[in-house]
Amino acid sequence: MLDTNAFIQSLRLDFKVEAQEHLQVISEQLFNFKEEDANDLKHQISERIFREVHSLKGAARAVNFTGIEQVCMSLENIYHKVKQKQMDLNEEIVDVSFQVVNHIQVILDKILPNVDVDENIPISNLLDRLSGINKPKSLSSGIFPSLLNDNVSEVEGKPSEASKNKNEISEASLPLLEKPLAASVQNEQGAATNVPESVRVTMSKLYDIMDQTQELITFRSVLNYHQRMLEEGIGQLQAARNSCSDITRKNNHSDQKINALMHDLQNIETRLGALSKSMFELHSNTNRSYERLDYELKQLLLFPFSTLKPVLQNTVRELCKSTGKKVDIQIDNADILIDRRILEEIKDPLNHLIRNAIDHGIETSEERIKAQKKEAGSLSICLKNTADRKINIILSDDGRGIDPEKVAASALKSGLVSREKLDQMSSHEKQMLIFSSGLSTAQKITNISGRGLGMAIVTEKIELLHGEILLSSKPGQGTTWQITIPQTLVNFRGILVQVAQRAFMIPTNTVAAAIRVKQAEISTIESRPFVKYKGTMIPLFWLEVLFNLSTSHHSAKYQQLNALIIQSAAQTMAVVVDEINGEHEGIVKPLGNILKHIEMIAGITLLGNGLTVPVIQVAELMKHAMKGDNHHHNTTEIQSTKPLRILLADDSITVRNLLRNILEASDIEVQTAIDGQDAYEKLMLGSYDAVVSDVEMPRLNGFELTAKIRREEKFQHLPVILVTALETEEDKNRGMKSGANAYIAKGSFEKNQLIETIHQFV
Amino acid sequence: MNTFSKDVMLARAKKLAQPENRKQETGLSVISFILNPECYAIETKYVKEVFTLKSITHIPGLPEFVMGIILHRGSALAIVNLKPMLGLPQRGITELNKIMVIAHGQYTFGLISDLIIGETSLVESSFVAIQGQRSTDDDFIAGVTNEGTILLDIQKIIERKVLIVDQSHWK
Numbered sequence: 065m066l067d068t069n070a071f072i073q074s075l076r077l078d079f080k081v082e083a084q085e086h087l088q089v090i091s092e093q094l095f096n097f098k099e100e101d102a103n104d105l106k107h108q109i110s111e112r113i114f115r116e117v118h119s120l121k122g123a124a125r126a127v128n129f130t131g132i133e134q135v136c137m138s139l140e141n142i143y144h145k146v147k148q149k150q151m152d153l154n155e156e157i158v159d160v161s162f163q164v165v166n167h168i169q170v171i172l173d174k175i176l177p178n179v180d181v182d183e184n185i186p187i188s189n190l191l192d193r194l195s196g197i198n199k200p201k202s203l204s205s206g207i208f209p210s211l212l213n214d215n216v217s218e219v220e221g222k223p224s225e226a227s228k229n230k231n232e233i234s235e236a237s238l239p240l241l242e243k244p245l246a247a248s249v250q251n252e253q254g255a256a257t258n259v260p261e262s263v264r265v266t267m268s269k270l271y272d273i274m275d276q277t278q279e280l281i282t283f284r285s286v287l288n289y290h291q292r293m294l295e296e297g298i299g300q301l302q303a304a305r306n307s308c309s310d311i312t313r314k315n316n317h318s319d320q321k322i323n324a325l326m327h328d329l330q331n332i333e334t335r336l337g338a339l340s341k342s343m344f345e346l347h348s349n350t351n352r353s354y355e356r357l358d359y360e361l362k363q364l365l366l367f368p369f370s371t372l373k374p375v376l377q378n379t380v381r382e383l384c385k386s387t388g389k390k391v392d393i394q395i396d397n398a399d400i401l402i403d404r405r406i407l408e409e410i411k412d413p414l415n416h417l418i419r420n421a422i423d424h425g426i427e428t429s430e431e432r433i434k435a436q437k438k439e440a441g442s443l444s445i446c447l448k449n450t451a452d453r454k455i456n457i458i459l460s461d462d463g464r465g466i467d468p469e470k471v472a473a474s475a476l477k478s479g480l481v482s483r484e485k486l487d488q489m490s491s492h493e494k495q496m497l498i499f500s501s502g503l504s505t506a507q508k509i510t511n512i513s514g515r516g517l518g519m520a521i522v523t524e525k526i527e528l529l530h531g532e533i534l535l536s537s538k539p540g541q542g543t544t545w546q547i548t549i550p551q552t553l554v555n556f557r558g559i560l561v562q563v564a565q566r567a568f569m570i571p572t573n574t575v576a577a578a579i580r581v582k583q584a585e586i587s588t589i590e591s592r593p594f595v596k597y598k599g600t601m602i603p604l605f606w607l608e609v610l611f612n613l614s615t616s617h618h619s620a621k622y623q624q625l626n627a628l629i630i631q632s633a634a635q636t637m638a639v640v641v642d643e644i645n646g647e648h649e650g651i652v653k654p655l656g657n658i659l660k661h662i663e664m665i666a667g668i669t670l671l672g673n674g675l676t677v678p679v680i681q682v683a684e685l686m687k688h689a690m691k692g693d694n695h696h697h698n699t700t701e702i703q704s705t706k707p708l709r710i711l712l713a714d715d716s717i718t719v720r721n722l723l724r725n726i727l728e729a730s731d732i733e734v735q736t737a738i739d740g741q742d743a744y745e746k747l748m749l750g751s752y753d754a755v756v757s758d759v760e761m762p763r764l765n766g767f768e769l770t771a772k773i774r775r776e777e778k779f780q781h782l783p784v785i786l787v788t789a790l791e792t793e794e795d796k797n798r799g800m801k802s803g804a805n806a807y808i809a810k811g812s813f814e815k816n817q818l819i820e821t822i823h824q825f826v
Numbered sequence: 827m828n829t830f831s832k833d834v835m836l837a838r839a840k841k842l843a844q845p846e847n848r849k850q851e852t853g854l855s856v857i858s859f860i861l862n863p864e865c866y867a868i869e870t871k872y873v874k875e876v877f878t879l880k881s882i883t884h885i886p887g888l889p890e891f892v893m894g895i896i897l898h899r900g901s902a903l904a905i906v907n908l909k910p911m912l913g914l915p916q917r918g919i920t921e922l923n924k925i926m927v928i929a930h931g932q933y934t935f936g937l938i939s940d941l942i943i944g945e946t947s948l949v950e951s952s953f954v955a956i957q958g959q960r961s962t963d964d965d966f967i968a969g970v971t972n973e974g975t976i977l978l979d980i981q982k983i984i985e986r987k988v989l990i991v992d993q994s995h996w997k
Contacts, residue, residue: 177932275900566884611886655885655895656902658935660992662887668895668902676883676897717881718922 072128073180079127080175081266086120087165087172091374094165097158106153113161114143120168131187132168138194139164145198160193162381177268267404274361278651280354286674287350291343298336305329362552365405369447369457370398372411379415380443383422390429390440391422397447402455403552409529410457410549413522417459417545418443420518425463425543435540437462453551460544466537468494475500495537499523499634524683527632528666530554530573556652556669558679559628562643564613565734567677569648569669574682576629576636578644583625595638597629605689606640611664632683635690652679664688708826709733709751713743713769714758714787723756723787723818730819740764744772752782753826756818759788759799767802774803783825787813853947857926858975859939861914865975866939867948868928872980875927876942879905889991893938896925903927905936906989908978911966930984948977 093109093116121136139161145151167190174181305326312322373395380393402410426432426441433439441463448456468491475481475497486494499519526533531549558569559578579597586593586604594601604627627638650669655662666681710727712734714720724734735750737743741763743755755773759766766786773779785806786799799807806821856867857876882894882905893905905925908914925936953969966986968979983989 179932279900566886613886653897653900653902656904656935657933658904658906658989658991659888659892659895659902660990662885662991663993664887665885668883668885668897670897675881676895676902678883678885678895716921716923717879721882721884722922 069180073177075127076129076175076181077177077266079123079129080172081264082123083120083132083168083172086116086123087168088371088374090116090161091165091378094158094161095374095377097153099155107147110143110146110153114140114147117143129171131185132171135164135167135187135190135194138191138198141198142194157197160190160197162378163190163193166378270361270364274365277354277357277361280350280357281650281670284347284350284354287343287347289674291340291347294336294340294343298333298340301329301333301336305333362403365403366401366552367404367407368399368401369407370395371404372407372414373398375411376414376418376445379418380422383419387422388428389422389426391426392440392442394442394444395446396444400447400449400455401551402549405553406529406549406551409525410531410547413525413547414445414457414459416518416522421459421461421463421543425461425465427464431464449551450548454548455551457547457549458544459547460542462542465539465541465543466495466498466535467539468492471495471497492536495535496634498535499533520683524632527573527683530571556679557647557649558669560645560648560671560677561607561628561641562645563611563641564608565642566613567645567671567675568607568641569650569677569679570628570630570639571666571679571682572647574630574632576631579627579629579638580624581627581638581640595627597636597638600636602629602636602638603689604638604640610639610685610689630682630686632686635686637686637689639685639689707731707733708753708822709735710822711735711737711743711747711750711752711755712757713737713740713755713761713766715739715761716758719758726815726818727756727822732819732822740766740769740772743769747773747779754783754785754822756785756787756822759786759795766804767798770799770802770804783822785818785821785825787818853949854977855945855947856977857945858943859924859926860941860943861909861912862940864912864914865943865973867946867975867977868926868937868980869977870945872928872930873926874929874934877925877927879923879925879936879938887993891989892991896936898927898936903934903936905938907938911988928980930980933984933989935989948975953977 090113093112097106097109117136117140121133121140124130124132124136142151142157142160146153146157151157167185167187170185171181308322308329309326312318312326376395377393380391383389384391421443422441426443427435427437429439432441441461443461444459446458446460448458450456472481472486472489472494475494476483476486480497480500481489523533526547526549529549531547533548534546535543536546537543557572559572559575561568561570577597579595581595581604586595587601588594589601593604595604596602625640626642626644627640628644629636629638648669648671650671652667652669654667655665664681664684666679668676669679670676708731710732712720712723712727713736714723715738720736720738724736727734735746735752737746739761740757743757744764747755755769757766757769761769764772766788770784770786773782773784783806784804785808786804787808787810788795788799789810796807805825808817808821855870857870857873858865858867860866879896882896884894888894890910891907893907895902895904897903907922922938922940924939924942926939926942928935928937948971952971952973954972966979966983968977968982970976
């Protein structure tokens, strides 16, 4: 039972793809329909729709979607009658067809992997409407029966022409999906005769391949890293050999055996050198292949903007119906290609702008006539390629425009700006307030728009795509939005920052500048810190405070603070971080399917050295900063208390993190080391109040580390605490003998014990 | 082939051709593992992969039961520690670095444990009734064997969506 269920589910996924194509063709045909068109054009349209509906019906039956099947059958009957000339294709039929398309689309959207779809949306209304149309109106079919018969025989009399027509249509309306694929999948040599020129590939398959390709970035950087390490090793070998030959020269006697050994070393060196060279070549070849593969894959995902046309046209149509306004929509240069994933993401923002334009911008017919405008409002979407491989989408309407005073008034009402600030604003600046969250100029909230989140979401979505949105609006004349988006998904670029010993990535497109702030340059307004940037005072926040990270920080140590100026949705602020570590390129991946949304985090990205780093969602970070009491970072307090610094060595990442969390929770600063050797090296470089170490570690174990520490004069009195799984008396004795101050067994470990032990010795 | 060995072969073949003894229970295939100090098990069909954790990325704002994220086969995998949910003591340092990739429906996550014992099979008769006070986490327990192995109900855990984290405000 379960298996057949799973089988139907997988079939339904296929059905979704197929049905989508049928719906697309039907919508296109419906949009082609104009009441005043010649009859044979209408006939072609109904012919085409009839066939699509018929196939859709069959497919729906195969996957047990009886609702869809019923609706299709009813619609098919109508088109059958149209074909038989028992009925004319009219506005009403077109309208009900749209209704059917929308209905099926709703069900299709519910089909997802591993989801049992319930297609039982009430359809009785729709079916009633369909059968209402289906019933022949006795008048129209009754009066001219002879005429109808004549027409039929005429069409049947020219079979050759009809079939020729049919061929033309089907060729012209090949499903859009296949075009870009066909172009790039085609065999270079022109393909063998029997090989089909295009193949059907599901998007999820393509995305899988993309993911796998991205994985290569890691291998590429690992290869690079290893090659550098090898090079370094060769250098050390060379240096060792040189000092060896220096010694023999100084000692002034040459030993046959040593000479032979030196010769061997040189041979090894040469061989390693060759290995390093071929690794370098491998790295650059990998690089080239990757770049090529990445480029080709991105080409596969390019789709014409026109794939969005039906959706957008449908929005306009629905809105005209519900508002009673008349609007013509014109879409130019819709053949421009854009990455499908970007198209998917830009759909909602465009729909939202169209809603706004029709709901608030374009006036009713009466108002328009009064204002001496054309009766029907016009909405145009025009695409342009820019010089830097980006796409401009210009959406304009000829409605009443955005009234700056209205925007200003509601911004004042919702407390977004003060009156003084408003008085200084130009009218364009006032219009720009529309991008702020929580603002709506709508007098009343309609179910279409006016909730005040809209424009903020639009901006955010576009920023996530690394795009930009500009507004220009002349009151009384209309509004124009210019959206600039990349053609393909650009690899993400971010600024790597370090704060409280954690790394974060801040998207470069939100960063305006990196600045250094002296303590003296921080001024407080209403007890909140501000800093001057480009002549204005902007609020200053500490990233670690925003993320509620451990409060033991080091920024006070520095005379100057590192800060990034970040911007989003027309707001600017400065965030203080410990370190700024340059710009990196990568891909932002979502956090995985159980973490739907984590506040202020957009995803994770992979660095060249194999580390994954969380990427900050700047819009949310800024929102969080503005709403809460996150400003306060009591600078004086930091300077007065100096936290303990502990060096922590353990080869297990989990244990390291566990201990670090415990220590940091007690305001102790922690530096971690991955084994004894690493710990010893770090100890030589920094200054620490105590060492906490595991016993069993590679390279240098805890006992050896302790012994080595005790051998150094300056570390004679440095407390060393061993934390270990070895619990026998003998081990304990050995630990004490090596010079450790305390010995804590992992099995009986408790948080307080460690902290108390540390305080006991420091 | 001599007659003797032929007879033996025939006898064996006959025996093999017999239907299996139906009385013998067919067990439930599970992967058992340690979450100190207890022994747990998960049905094998949910476990896609097992590996050792090498590094983990911490993300601020995660609930206690998500330790962090790793990049695994090109996508992010959240690492879930069931200890707080099962009311297990956080006392004692444990390795806690063995990952099982658990998948059910559209959800995938990494479940962390101290030690993965391996695949075994649990027969129905070995389950015992649980008596006495039950804590809230009992909801996620499918049963306990007389050896004390606790069988987790992954389907319930996932379908109750207790592991799903969604902090978005625009809903």
